[in-house]
Amino acid sequence: MPALIEPTGLPRPDVSPALAAEWAAEFFAVDVTAVKELGSQQDRNFLLTTAAGHRRLLKISNPEFSRTEIEAQNAAMQRLTGAGFSTPLPLESVAGQFVELPVLDGREHCLRLLTFVEGTPVIDRKYLSPSLRSDLGSWLGRTSRALAGFQHPGLSRSLQWDLRAGEEVVTALVSFVRSSWKRELLVATLKRVTAALGPLKDQLPVQAVHGDMTDDNVVYALTAQGIPELAGIIDFSDAMYSWRVGELAVACASLFHHELSPGSSGNPLTVLPMIRAFHEQAPLSDAEIQALWPLIVLRGAVLAVSGEHQTAIDAGNDYASSALDREWAMFEIPARYDWNAAEAAIRQTLDVPGTGRHTLPQPAWSPLLPGLGTPAAVDFGWDSEDFDNGSWLNGATEEERILTGAAAGGSPAVTRFGEARLTRATAHSTGEPANVALGVEVHAPQPLAVHAPFAGTVTVSGTPNGTLRLEGGDFAVVLSGAVLDPSVSSGQAVQSGQRIGRSGPDGLWIWLLTQGTYPTAGVPPRFVRASEFPGYAATHLDPAQVLSGTRAEAPPSSITGTDSLLERRNRSFAALQAHYYDAPPRIERGWKEHLIDTSGRHYLDMVNNVTALGHGHPAVAEAAAKQWRLLNTNSRFHYQAVAELSERLLAQVPDSLDTVLLVNSGSEAVELALRLGKAFTGREDVLCVQESYHGWSLGADAVSTSVSDNPRAAQTRPGWVHAADAPNAYRGTHRGEGAGAAYARDAVALLQELHDAGTPVGTYIAEPRNGNAGSIGTPPGYLDTVYAAVRAQGGVCISDEVQMGYGRLGRYFWGFEEHGVVPDIITMAKAMGNGHPLGAVITRREIAEALSSQGSFFSSGGGSTLSSRIGVTVLDVISKEQLQENAGAVGQVLAEGFHSLMDQHALVGAVHGMGLYQGVEFVRSRETLEPAGEETLAVCDRMRELGVIVLPTGDRQNILKVKPPLCFTAESARFFLETLDQVLTDRW
Structure with a gap:
């Protein structure tokens, strides 16, 4: 039995904070103003703050460790510092030494004062992103390369953390495990480890290793965007000669306790990004690949038995006792996993073939049944x-x-x-x-x-x-x-x-x-x-x-065919038609407010305002199928559905609006509305609002000012388009109470300026709430004033309801109703067809007839029998299932939840919107309102990992766009809020 795993164990040196400060003054002439003990299983570590404001680490090593061993650790730090890593470095004592030897309890203890590496241990992050795990693996590989030729007599050590002695350590200490079922699992697993490693040990390269480069001993710092970046490597107490692959196994084992929650079994494959990144820096041999998973399990077993042993002989060691549960997870999760599947997954990740099903001969089999x-x-x-x-x-x-x-x-x-x-x-x-x-x-x-x-x-x-x-x-x-x-x-x-x-x-x-x-x-x-x-x-x-x-x-290829299908899409489908996410799930099915990929995973859909009724609605499917079997043709033919849909739409608007034109999309509706305005007023000039989106077609794009949709919107805007300031009372030119009147004065002044210049505005177009900006509310006193000013000069007003209309706001069927105004022209689409391409323009007959001198209007699919029947069905379902009322009720659940999150998380700067069109705005400072765009994107990526599809919006891309189907339930709202809270708490 190695000396360091005798039953007496290695209790920490009995050094108090007061004695630590005394030694710092005596041996290093440091004037200490504050002392804080840091955790350690076998040593004593103290963070010192000096009178000069410096932070230093005073380390008192266990007396079992010789001065030669400590000097080896110092040399390893200096070697990695030379390789570009930030590590602690030893400072000279008053006597010019890097290691002092004070006597405590009759024994010499190695004493060092080290520079302090600033940063937060990775272990403090519950969630480790794939990119962070990959960075950890890359650092592991780079340090392995840097230490490959490093030699020092102090690295030839007998440590219980050396995986070459791991089986012996577990055998010696398993009796300290108090639970019988845990002991039995450890003993049975140890037999498997021995059988797996036996033929491989002589093939595993040995070199200098850090020995404990885990989430506890790598620190990170946050960027300005809140993204963690690795900052340094600490605690070289376990530096030694050992198997090179053991360094990777030790680090892999430390990942399994992250993200665990009650009832969770963890995901053993969380280590794959780390392994891949290590291999890219320090390629693993075939023997190392075969040995890796058994060594990961062995590391967990060593931790499990050593933790129980340490708490038994050092009852006051809170650091050791608090780690017992996570150390057991580090063992149990990989131990219970299929080791063959793990090795196969590693080989696939590294693109290193091995033995398996495809290499075995296919015999002639008799039928089983x-x-x-x-x-x-x-x-x-x-x-x-x-x-x-x-x-x-x-x-x-x-x-x-x-x-x-x-x-x-x-x-x-x-x-x-x-x-x-x-x-x-x-x-x-x-x-x-x-x-x-x-x-x-x-x-x-x-x-x-x-x-x-x-x-x-x-x-x-x-x-x-x-x-x-x-x-x-x-x-x-x-x-x-x-x-x-x-x-x-x-x-x-x-x-x-x-x-x-x-x-x-x-x-x-x-x-x-x-x-x-x-x-x-x-x-x-x-x-x-x-x-x-x-x-x-x-x-x-x-x-x-x-x-x-x-x-x-x-x-079935759908399990693994997503990547190849994406390649096919990218080859044949124009890149202008972008897809969400860098590695998008393959979505092939939906139900209500859920999107379902080909692996069967259900994602909560927070963005599909197009599918207003929800995915897979049976009434729409049945109506469409029935109409397809009967007839589908254009609106120049005479049939009932087009009249029925037109009547139903007019029943939803003020009496002054009496004429319907049916189109295929929101862009087409806006395009037609602009032509109607120009034809009726005889004026070309249009006033729109900054940070807005109205469509992709030539005219609709011309009045779209959002740079998130068109980064060159200002440069490509034609001379007949004029943009008023966005009436944003949260972060705009005018803020707070009275902002609406102030924005209205500015808009009226611009209208007068254009009129006096001989280019009076014929058409004003705006959403009643700025949808793409995150459902930013138009402040009271703005829209009614601007409408009146436009009309006073002979112009007409378009309310773009493509996103806000159809009951989405809950309290109102149309967004303009919130402001007590009646537009001259309404545009709508999206919700009208529940995903079927259908849009409409509603106006006064006199405005519609103004276009007649330019020919008759016609849209092939807009008023077809199929489109009209679907349009009627959608209105029926909204009424029958009380979806507008649902939007109001569930929207209130969301709004209250968002405001609660705002109280808990400083990142949430504001909550916009109402009903089932809301926006959660993220800022880095509630004082400066600096937009947190990168954080918003990171939140969305993490939410997707957790089963929620939500996306950023707005010109600053710092607002979560919340516009789910109108069937969205309170249960789904609570799940979304809980998941968002988890992400904001655990970070990304």
Whole structure:
């Protein structure tokens, strides 16, 4: 047993803060004004503040560590500093020494004063982004390269943290673990580690290592945008010679406790970005790749037993006792994971091939279920036609219904391997669902005989319908729910084709594995996450191969085909038509306020104001299908739907507006409205509002001033377009109470200026709330004054309701109603067709007829039978399902939640909007209102990881755009608020 893991252990030196200050003054002539003890398991560390305002680290090492060892640590710090890293550096004592040796309790202790590396330990961040994990891996690789040729006699040490002695440490200290089940798991796992590492140890390179470059010993600093950047490496107490790959294993183990919450099992693959980045700096050998996961597990085991040991012999060590839970997580999460799947995932990440399913020969197999016949097809995937109206959310109940229905004709029903089941995914979840099948499920009206597909040995566990396992050659078949045949006993050798059992009453689960994937008694998981499936697929094969005796096709490509599909899109689809996110999920299905990707994950949709009723609304689907079967043609033909839709629209507006024109989109509606205004007034000049968006077409773009949509808006604006200041009472020219009147005076003055210059405004266009700016409210006293001034000069006023209309504001059906005004022209789209391209212009007949001298107006799809029928249906549903009322009620839940978050998080500067069109504005300072654009983008990216689609908006891109479908529920609102709170708390 190494000396450093004797049962007496290594209690910390008995040094008080007062004694630390005395030694600092005596040995280093430091005038200490403040002392703070920092955590350590075996040493004593004190942060000193000097009279000169400097921060220094006083380190008293455990007396078991020799001066040579301490000098080696100093040399390692200096070497990494020379390689460009920020590390502590030793300072000379009064006697000109870097290490002093005061005597305490009759023993010399190495004493050092070190520079203090400013920063926050990464361990303090609950969430570690993929980029931060990647940066950690890159630093690990770079330090490994820098230390590769470093030699010092003090690095030849006997430490319990040296993974070369890890198995011995666990064996020596496991008895200190108080929980019996934990001890049993540690002992069983240690046997697996020994078996895995035994053939590899002599192939693992040994060099100088930091030894403990974990989240606890790497510090970061925040950029001005709140993004963490690695700043330095601290605590070289474990510098030694050891396996190079052990440095990576130690760091990987430290990641598993992050993001854990009650009931969470953690995601073992969180380490992949770190491993990839390390490999890019210091390429791993094949032996190191094979050893990495067992070493990660071993590191966790060493931490678990050492923590229990340390608290037993040093009961007052709060640092050690507080770490017990996270140290157990560092062991248990990787230990319980499939080690073969982990290695396969690592190899795929590094693009280093290894052994697995594709390298094994395909034998000739006998059918596992000879009586299977032609089974009924069962589809639980994202595109399944067996699902409708969110039925998959019933989970196992829906699975049973479909399986029973498929087998109703007398044929067995068989599920698909590698399929991401919708029934195993849920809404309102921040985690990736475990829903990809690692086996197949067989349900039959009558019991099916089970035959051995190859020669091997049968074992069985559990009764009466237990787990049957057949192992032979390179493969194993595992069946859950099988009954062993009376002619066969557990442990018996059987021949290919021999009957070995039958299916039980609840059906069979069947896995096909490469041999040795699990211990004999191990049962594979039924479902794994989509991100894990590629790793599992290296050792888990499609059982359809043994059902039929022939090789099966690969699992559904939708699990892994997102990247290739994006490449196809980028090759053929113009880049101008951008996509959200750098690595977007592949969204192929939706239901209500949820978007669903091909892995079955449900995302809360906070941005689709186009799909006002929600995704997949059955009434719209049925109306569209019925009309398609009857007729679809343009509005120059005579049919009922176009008249019905026009009448329904007029019923929603003031009586003075009596004429409807139907178009395809909001851009087309604005374009038409501008032409109507010009034709009616005979004037070309238009007044619009800064920071607004009205569309992409030539005229609509001309009056769009938002630089987030057109960065060159000011330069490309034609001379007939004039822009008034955006009436933003929060951050604009005029703020607070009275801002509306002040902005109105400015706009009226501009109107008069244009009139006096001989270019009077014919048309004024504005949203009643500035939508793309984040639903910024138009302050009271503005819109009515401007409308009156425009009309006094003979102009007309357009209210662009493309985003604000159709009940979205809750309290009002149209945004202009909030201001007590009646526009001359209303434009609308988006919500009108619930995603079908449909828009409208509503005006007075005299204004519409002014355009007649330029020819008749026509829009092929705008007033078609299909578009009109869908438009009527949307209005019906809004009324029947009381969606306007819902927008008001749920919008209030959101507004109250946003204001509560504003009280808790300084980043939230303001809350805009009402109903289900709101904006949460992020600022770096509530005094200066500096926009937090980068932070907003980071929040949106993190929200997507947690299952919420929300995007930035506004010219400064610092506002969360909150405009979900009108069916949005209070439950969804609370989930969104809780998730946003989590992100603002844990950061990004």
